[in-house]
Amino acid sequence: xLYFAYGSNLxxxxxxxxxxxxxxxxxxxxxxxxxxxHKRGQDGSAKADAFGTGxxxxxxxxxxxxxxxxxxxxxxxxxxAGYRSADILIRSAQGRGxxxxxxxxxxxxxxxxxxxxxxxxxxxxxxxxxxxxPRYIEFLETHATQNDPDRERQRRNMAVLRMRPADxx
Numbered sequence: 001x002l003y004f005a006y007g008s009n010l011x012x013x014x015x016x017x018x019x020x021x022x023x024x025x026x027x028x029x030x031x032x033x034x035x036x037x038h039k040r041g042q043d044g045s046a047k048a049d050a051f052g053t054g055x056x057x058x059x060x061x062x063x064x065x066x067x068x069x070x071x072x073x074x075x076x077x078x079x080x081a082g083y084r085s086a087d088i089l090i091r092s093a094q095g096r097g098x099x100x101x102x103x104x105x106x107x108x109x110x111x112x113x114x115x116x117x118x119x120x121x122x123x124x125x126x127x128x129x130x131x132x133x134p135r136y137i138e139f140l141e142t143h144a145t146q147n148d149p150d151r152e153r154q155r156r157n158m159a160v161l162r163m164r165p166a167d168x169x
Contacts, residue, residue: 010126082108
């Protein structure tokens with residue numbers, strides 16, 4: 001199945017650490033959605049959400065991974081409470097299609113939250129990896145963040161940015 005990643009899983013190393021290596025089907029866009037950091041994560045910080053607006057002018061950029069059913073089940077566990085799996089329409093170099101992604105449930109949305117800096121940095125690294133437009137990257141880079149009070153969690157997540165492919169095989 002095709003999985004449309006738009007948050008920290010944009011970074012292929014992050015996803016590989018979580019569920020194993022996945023085949024990459026390319027980049028894609030999802031019209032009618034806006035990238036918002038407002039989903040309350042289990043750690044109390046904001047996580048990314050492909051927030052449905054229904055406006056064609058709103059677009060979320062992402063990458064398509066081919067995942068197995070077993071990988072999807074592991075991904076469901078990582079995404080955790082507050083997200084639901086949803087089929088969305090995407091557009092890629094191959095044309096229009098459908099992919100599965102995660103969208104925040106209304107009762108897990110809090111517009112007052114900020115992402116941890118390490119989380120936002122994983123999203124930025126993924127955007128650079130896939131060659132997203134400078135304007136999209138600038139939006140990410142200028143988004144307000146907070147420091148993670150859990151230094152060990154921060155260290156573990158920042159280590160993903162320094163990994164090489166051989167580190168997660």
